[in-house]
Amino acid sequence: MRRPSLEAQPFAATYTRLDEMVGHLSGPVMMSCTAEALEDYVTTEGRELLRRMMQDQLDSRAATEVRLPRVTGSDQVVRCWAEPGHRRLMVSALGRVETTRIAYRALKAGNLHPADAVLSLPAQAYTRPLQRHAVHEAASGSLRQAALNLERTTGQRIGTRQLMEICEGAAADIPDFYQAQLDAPGAGQGPDVGDLLVLTCDATGVNMIEKDLREPVRAAAAARSGPQPPSAQLSSRTRTGKRRMATVTAVYDAVPAGRRAARHRRPAPQPRARPPGHRPRGPRLPGALHHPDGHRHVRPGHRPRPRTPAPLGRPGRRSEPPTRLPAKRSRHTRVKIDIVVDFIHVLEYLWKAAEDLHPAGPARAACVDALARTVLQGHSARVVADLRAQARTRRHDGPAQLPGLDRAIAYIEAKEPFLAYRIALTMGWPIASGVIEGCCRYLIKDRLDITGARWSLTGAEAVLLLRAVIDNGDFDAYWHFHAQRAHQRDHTSHYQHEYATAA
Template structure:
């Protein structure tokens, strides 16, 4: 077969772009533009410049199409050799500067799908939208509502995408995040800090409004009889529309020894002498609606072992006291043979003490004094005495004067007493509050998924959570290249017997 004609030497492949540029220059030089305001000038240059960029891209793609060599045959991964070549097959690509057409040769064989080696050379996306446009969409969808993302994309690129398309792009962009963080890839790895640093693990869960078909099924019926104390202070009326998102965090913290007076000073002298607490470093967060607490705890411990394979560091686990979380953490530590130190969040303990104070004292000053004194006792290691005092107050109450806050506080502190060794944690310089994981729950989940009126599908919510986590970890640039490589393998390399490398 005769080769396709090549463009004649000296032909200007960018004639259309030059004409567009000359038109812009002529417009900028006319009398009307010479007397316009600066903002009108900027708006024209932005809009016309976007069209110039689109034309430059189109001209370059057309020039490449004219120079595409005709291959003798193309063998697909299906084993079919395609010897028929047809030029002029076009496909549309939506880019950040507008739509362009890619003209390439199709290689055909009866009963087999066409192959386009030029698509592999260009590493074109499988869908309509270019990868730079997809990247813009990912950041906008991860940051705010779909409507706000749609308007932002129009402002920054001039492209109009529907909310359904935006959500689909974000969902597709998140498919490789779990694989990206697998130890086998060697990517997304956080180097271990100083060997003297404490390795802090923390997790929490928060509800997300879901569509009815994607609510989590109960794993087992509710057992009969009284339930053990949990970290939940009051049961809000459940609507049956939420699914729990599990959030985990791991970070290094240089020990900063402190005393009870540094946490709750009682006078000006103690306030002036307060010592700062440990600071989080090399933080890594994760979140999931699809996975429950147990697999997320397993993944959290995987990250911890990646930082401390020999188990030479102190592992401190900060929790809010939820029974199921404690059970999963304990089982995972036993399975791996690693010693962990569990500390219940001191802020949760304070909340229970305030509920007890409301039942014991009628005025706010008296309640504040009770919480101050009781919390200081807990920080100084007197948890058994505090529990005994609360039970004594409870027994002294008359039967016709119920004290639910006091009762829950006494039960909670009694159940969590093994994890209330704050005096040891402070002396060793460990953190005793779950501020990091609480902030992660608020930022990763609530700030995005708890938008008023939002109802989420499991697929969409999981994708947004994963994308927000990888952006928060500072790994998005590295992940995006990993995702592009994976997309190339799925879309192009897997379709050929011979490998086609993308253009440089």
Template sequence: MDPADTFAASRTRMEEMLARLSDPLMMACTQEVLEDYVTVAGRELMRQIMQDQLDARATAEERRREVTGADGVMRTRAERGHVRLLATTVGRVEVSRIAYRSPASKVGNLHVADAELALPAQLYSRPLQRAVVHEAASGSLRQAAGAVQRATGQMIGTRQLMEICVRAAADINAFYVAPPDAAALRAAAGELLVLSCDATGVNMIPAGLREATRAAAEAQAQAGPQPPSAQLADRERGGRRRMATVTAVYDAAPVVRTAADILPRTAAERETRRREAPRARQREVHASLQLTTAEMIAAMFDQAERRDPEQRRRWIVLVDGNNHQLERIRDEAGRRGIHVDVVIDFVHVLEYLWKAAEDLHPTLPARQTHVADMARTILEGHASRVVADLNAHARARGLQEDSRSAQLPRLQRAIAYLKAKQPCLGYDLALALGWPIATGVIEGCCRYLIKDRLDVTGARWSLTGAEAVLLLRAMIDNGDFDAYWEYHGRLEYERQHTARYQQDFVVAA
């Protein structure tokens, strides 16, 4: 073919587009009509340009004498004109290439041009997959399908969208194994290394539940339907949720504070309070529905050790007080011989103090005063004094030790919580050393990663789909998408092309 004719179809389409723009109807149209036409026609023009370029490559493809696959079978026969479809961000195109075949039966064809162009194994091009991942990770699949169609003109079903996401998330865990560079390690020297974890539930289809949850749901179903309730929305979640564990590791410069900076009592303290707090830097968050809490906490410690391999920094663990998480954290730290300082989230302590005050005081002003006094006392390092005062309040009401739980349940829960967590309530020392005392970072991660996407009304997830979306959201939130997409592309090329040949091919620039 004459090189001058390579893009003849594209030039023809361009001339048709320009002629249409010049006709009287288009010259009199509104700007909205003009823009809509240019968008659609321009996309078709770009598709034609891509098709012409691919056709020119197919014509110029040189026949190889032989191609040997990874199976050791030599393909000596070559047939031109083998075509495959490729859905791109500008439309669907056909890629024609030489198929190398073997006389032996049951030996698959090889297409060297696919490797040279780094074509994906599936229908959808990598730029289109990238657009799908961003849309599906940020909104529902139906919304993602609509957004992709508006942006690219491509109609993709929700099942195909999820398949793209699952495949795109396949290498995320491996991507995060690499340690940070030396410059990042030096920049964080002297800062606190903060670890935090939390968990929240996701509505699943029955096949996605853990075995114990599924068995409980089946037993409940056999017991008969639930009675009518004004809180049906909460009741119907029983036996439908699987816990997702979220972890975060970040650096934070110490900021020395006092109890008066957190809860000032007087106008003078409010005037002079220090409002600055330790700020998270270089935050890295991970989440999983498939992995257990123990596995996620082990991965969190792995991540922290990559940041501080010689364990020269102060390790702070911030949690909300979940006993299972605390046990796994202490077990993991003991197994590795690492000293960690565990701090219970102060906001959770406040919640228990409010519950106790609701049992003790009938009016809101009295509760506010009591909670403020108790919270300030705990911040000053006297949690045992608050526990003693709460016990004294219970005794003053003439309640016996064994009956308090039934008559003042919230008070009893607060007392039990403070007693159990007292070793981790040393806020006076934490503030003096500049440590953070609240789990706002991990709470925000749970809300963004899970509540804003996986916990939308009416959603019920398969385990594979939910895990993929969760991994993608965490990776995007970490700001690692571009680096990961390049890494994932290299691994996909090795799996789909390099592994199929004994030869090495140069990827087209």
């Protein structure tokens, strides 16, 4: 079939470029080239061909745009002056293109471009497919590496600051997205009636720039900002004074797995088969830096199926203890919540107490085993009394510094209402926070704690939320939701009459 003359068709540049590529591929140079050279040529020139195709389509739209008699904005100003030829640059995954449209103007009022609403152009110059690619790269590795990967795969150079701005904009609607899911009819249906609804939380530090530290931490850092005396001692990584706590919450369903306290902490002469444990199903991983309460996405009262909520907390000293947070939520949702403190965390305090009591390794391990078994059997008060008696004996013999022992006594006594491990094991509830430890390591440490990284509050919050959405498997649904919200903000809200997104 004969093509019409190139001057008469709207995609003339596309056809011209396609003919040039076909002619070059049919020439003697490409006929004798290697497969690598062939693929490189088709990839590079094919991207340019697609960019020209996109540009020709935008030019065709501009040529056929219909002039409206008037456009009324949300400010109630009628714009009757139509001025064609207004250009806007778009940076796409294929390259830079321009769109030309009619601007509707009025005195002392901003221009309106209905063609932009039809295209649903984002507020930034970067198109949404390129932004989506950038979000995946920035959420998985450093910003510099993300920029290099984008340049290698798309040919587009994006600075690290622009990448962070893209991430902050992309994460703006994540809280509303999960709230809409919870408010939807039938949300939460699916698990069996007898399943556990487990809520587990933890917090870990993120290196922050000075202006985004909390006020007490910033004041302490300013007090230490003077010249320091020379020292050969390495600085402590745990108390740098440059961190802000990020709270991560995991919510999942689990089938109860009953156990006995005697099966735990029992020495085995040879390896035994591991008894069946909890297998998390349908996990959700919200996280937060702005709010110490990381449970703002978690509302068990919106789950219509009658299941047993079983929060598992690992309290931290720099934020409100997670044992208080579910109790606050339960007063509003009228759901009975049983709270269990992470047994591994209790075990850490027992080891600190044993270090003060027994300098030898074998005796220390035997002491921890005995104390841990007593706690698992539901006798934490007996452990506190035993540790107090040993502390009095040591101090009666002479002045002794027992910081680990004192901290263990204070901790176990304060958390005693949440140490009912005998009941938890009998009911088949989880007692250790291995799930949330893995979540903290993956969501935060693997990305926010890479060497040399220091974060702003908004940037760290955006990357943390995006990683949670991606890991939850909700990114495709969220991106559609985000595109609709962005269209509402950037276009629909500017007009008296709505311009809906095209199907």
